Amino acid sequence: MSCNWGTELWDQFDNLEKHTSWGIDFLERYTKFVKERADIELSYAKQIRSLSKKYHPKRNREDESRYTWFVAFAATLQQLNELAIQREDLAENLNAQIVCELTRYTQELKTERKSHFQDGRRAQQHIESSWKQLESSKRRFERDCKEAERAQHVSDKIDLDNKTDGEKRCSLKARQTAQQKQQAAEESRKDYVTSLNQFNQDQHQHYHTLVPVIYQRIQDMEERRIERIGEAMRSLAEAERKVLPVVSRCLDAMMEAAESIQPRKDTRQVVEVYKSGFDPPGDVEFEDYSATMRRSISESSYLDNRTEERRQSRKLWPFIRKTKVYAHTHTQGADETHLEESPGCTQVLFSPFSC
Amino acid sequence: MSCNWGTELWDQFDNLEKHTSWGIDFLERYTKFVKERADIELSYAKQIRSLSKKYHPKRNREDESRYTWFVAFAATLQQLNELAIQREDLAENLNAQIVCELTRYTQELKTERKSHFQDGRRAQQHIESSWKQLESSKRRFERDCKEAERAQHVSDKIDLDNKTDGEKRCSLKARQTAQQKQQAAEESRKDYVTSLNQFNQDQHQHYHTLVPVIYQRIQDMEERRIERIGEAMRSLAEAERKVLPVVSRCLDAMMEAAESIQPRKDTRQVVEVYKSGFDPPGDVEFEDYSATMRRSISESSYLDNRTEERRQSRKLWPFIRKTKVYAHTHTQGADETHLEESPGCTQVLFSPFSC
Numbered sequence: 008m009s010c011n012w013g014t015e016l017w018d019q020f021d022n023l024e025k026h027t028s029w030g031i032d033f034l035e036r037y038t039k040f041v042k043e044r045a046d047i048e049l050s051y052a053k054q055i056r057s058l059s060k061k062y063h064p065k066r067n068r069e070d071e072s073r074y075t076w077f078v079a080f081a082a083t084l085q086q087l088n089e090l091a092i093q094r095e096d097l098a099e100n101l102n103a104q105i106v107c108e109l110t111r112y113t114q115e116l117k118t119e120r121k122s123h124f125q126d127g128r129r130a131q132q133h134i135e136s137s138w139k140q141l142e143s144s145k146r147r148f149e150r151d152c153k154e155a156e157r158a159q160h161v162s163d164k165i166d167l168d169n170k171t172d173g174e175k176r177c178s179l180k181a182r183q184t185a186q187q188k189q190q191a192a193e194e195s196r197k198d199y200v201t202s203l204n205q206f207n208q209d210q211h212q213h214y215h216t217l218v219p220v221i222y223q224r225i226q227d228m229e230e231r232r233i234e235r236i237g238e239a240m241r242s243l244a245e246a247e248r249k250v251l252p253v254v255s256r257c258l259d260a261m262m263e264a265a266e267s268i269q270p271r272k273d274t275r276q277v278v279e280v281y282k283s284g285f286d287p288p289g290d291v292e293f294e295d296y297s298a299t300m301r302r303s304i305s306e307s308s309y310l311d312n313r314t315e316e317r318r319q320s321r322k323l324w325p326f327i328r329k330t331k332v333y334a335h336t337h338t339q340g341a342d343e344t345h346l347e348e349s350p351g352c353t354q355v356l357f358s359p360f361s362c
Numbered sequence: 363m364s365c366n367w368g369t370e371l372w373d374q375f376d377n378l379e380k381h382t383s384w385g386i387d388f389l390e391r392y393t394k395f396v397k398e399r400a401d402i403e404l405s406y407a408k409q410i411r412s413l414s415k416k417y418h419p420k421r422n423r424e425d426e427s428r429y430t431w432f433v434a435f436a437a438t439l440q441q442l443n444e445l446a447i448q449r450e451d452l453a454e455n456l457n458a459q460i461v462c463e464l465t466r467y468t469q470e471l472k473t474e475r476k477s478h479f480q481d482g483r484r485a486q487q488h489i490e491s492s493w494k495q496l497e498s499s500k501r502r503f504e505r506d507c508k509e510a511e512r513a514q515h516v517s518d519k520i521d522l523d524n525k526t527d528g529e530k531r532c533s534l535k536a537r538q539t540a541q542q543k544q545q546a547a548e549e550s551r552k553d554y555v556t557s558l559n560q561f562n563q564d565q566h567q568h569y570h571t572l573v574p575v576i577y578q579r580i581q582d583m584e585e586r587r588i589e590r591i592g593e594a595m596r597s598l599a600e601a602e603r604k605v606l607p608v609v610s611r612c613l614d615a616m617m618e619a620a621e622s623i624q625p626r627k628d629t630r631q632v633v634e635v636y637k638s639g640f641d642p643p644g645d646v647e648f649e650d651y652s653a654t655m656r657r658s659i660s661e662s663s664y665l666d667n668r669t670e671e672r673r674q675s676r677k678l679w680p681f682i683r684k685t686k687v688y689a690h691t692h693t694q695g696a697d698e699t700h701l702e703e704s705p706g707c708t709q710v711l712f713s714p715f716s717c
Contacts, residue, residue: 011633016637022636051402055402080388080595083595243620244438244620247613258606265598281371282371296508297510
């Protein structure tokens with residue numbers, strides 16, 4: 008079956024007008040669809056981006072960045088931000104490559120369509136006026152024929168039943184009238200024939216040249232529109248497809264980051280950060296007050312406490328926070344223990360007694 | 363370097379408490395992060411789904427589904443809905459596999475951590491009380507030694523410068539007192555030695571058994587936490603990676619849909635839908651009123667107009683809508699032309715004159 012609108016749909020002007028208008032409506036609807044799709048991508052990207060930002064460490068504390076789990080999380084956030092950028096690019100491409108292009112194209116299409124249907128109406132007006140011309144000349148011919156006929160009747164009747172001179176003059180006059188009417192009818196017949204030929208020529212041109220050409224243009228326009236829709240749908244899928252490899256790379260990077268986590272290394276880091284370097288306290292030694300009864304323990308222990316505490320401040324004892332008194336008295340004890348072997352101290356110790 | 367918390371960080375109780383607490387904070391922060399990520403995916407999915415729904419044809423009009431471009435768009439929307447489902451599944455997996463799991467795990471971890479640090483404090487309290495015991499017995503020994511010393515001085519002084527019987531009795535009494543004090547000092551010395559040994563034993567156990575064991579448990583706990591963070595990060599990336607192949611298939615399907623568009627086929631469909639099957643009107647024939655002057659055109663044309671118009675209603679003329687009068691008069695004309703060869707009609711035509 009032929010699918011040429013010019014020949015097959017010659018009498019479907021109104022339906023073609025409706026159909027092509029529906030096509031343009033769809034084009035606008037599809038453009039709106041892609042626009043909304045791009046908006047969704049954009050808001051998604053915004054959310055992802057702000058999520059990444061929200062969880063990114065405000066200021067990278069030195070003791071954070073040395074832990075593998077912390078570094079891995081930072082890397083994940085980095086990749087997440089990359090994903091956001093991809094989505095933003097996608098939205099941008101959809102708007103630039105599809106929405107803007109289709110909007111522009113739709114305007115062109117509307118203009119083209121309008122001009123085609125204007126041509127159609129012009130052709131129609133022309134054939135209509137040609138028809139009116141034919142009608143009027145036909146009616147004139149009909150009227151003239153009737154008048155000529157009536158004049159002939161009158162003339163014949165007078166000829167039959169009158170013999171006087173006066174009556175002969177009447178019949179002569181009637182015959183002249185009849186002849187004039189006959190000539191008039193002959194004239195309008197020529198007119199009629201001319202406009203009949205003109206109309207048939209116009210009508211033939213209308214249906215076999217003008218309408219086919221105009222409708223063919225409308226069909227081409229429609230096929231280009233459909234072709235364009237197809238292109239738009241392809242670029243939509245293509246634009247999204249382009250994102251996939253990058254997304255895939257981001258996810259690989261996230262996976263690597265996760266796999267780079269080393270618990271052992273991290274707990275070793277904790278040792279490096281917090282190790283004091285001191286050894287746990289040794290045994291407390293016995294103090295034989297019975298052997299050195301002249302000494303004043305309290306003074307001697309007091310003497311060196313401050314320096315002692317400064318040197319060992321919060322180092323010997325893990326629970327120092329809760330045991331000020333304990334630590335104090337203990338360091339005092341430790342103090343005394345080695346006072347035993349320190350001659351410098353013994354000098355001091357004896358002084359209170361030497362005066 | 364050893365990375366054993368029990369031996370290296372024996373005096374860093376407070377810092378380990380801070381560090382492990384920070385680790386749990388991070389665990390909770392990460393869980394919240396994944397939750398928000400899932401929420402974003404869910405809202406994205408909702409938007410995509412409603413977009414697909416919004417543009418899906420309300421009721422599939424018969425004359426829509428026969429056009430390839432229309433079918434292609436419907437397929438695109440279908441795939442878009444599939445993408446939304448994928449995103450919803452992703453959000454669901456993130457919540458079920460990561461958020462819920464980590465929330466549960468964090469609670470367990472908090473409980474475990476609490477018990478470890480409670481053990482630490484218990485050990486600390488024990489060594490503190492052991493120390494107090496040592497202190498008091500040491501002070502007692504010190505005091506008793508002083509008193510014994512003083513008593514000895516008194517006794518010696520009396521012996522030197524008294525010879526009378528009464529004075530001899532005093533000196534005897536003083537010597538007895540000195541002996542008693544000496545014995546008391548001897549007792550508290552034993553006490554002191556006992557608690558000193560007890561303390562040194564406790565202290566050794568504290569730093570070389572209890573603390574190492576407890577801190578080792580804390581380190582194991584910390585390493586399990588970090589291991590768990592790593593697992594969570596892997597599952598996050600994995601869950602997203604699972605989506606990619608499906609997304610890819612959806613995009614392929616969209617591409618196929620776009621490529622299935624055939625403009626030619628669609629315009630042929632338009633022909634099938636709207637073709638009337640009639641041929642364009644032929645030439646209008648000449649009507650010779652001069653040859654049939656007896657006839658009354660108006661009546662005869664009027665007679666058959668209704669049937670004629672019914673048969674040819676809006677078929678011969680594409681522009682009929684705009685040309686009621688024109689079409690009417692034309693069918694009237696066409697009517698007259700074939701009245702010429704219709705004997706049935708001519709009979710009728712003559713009747714008005716025959717009566």
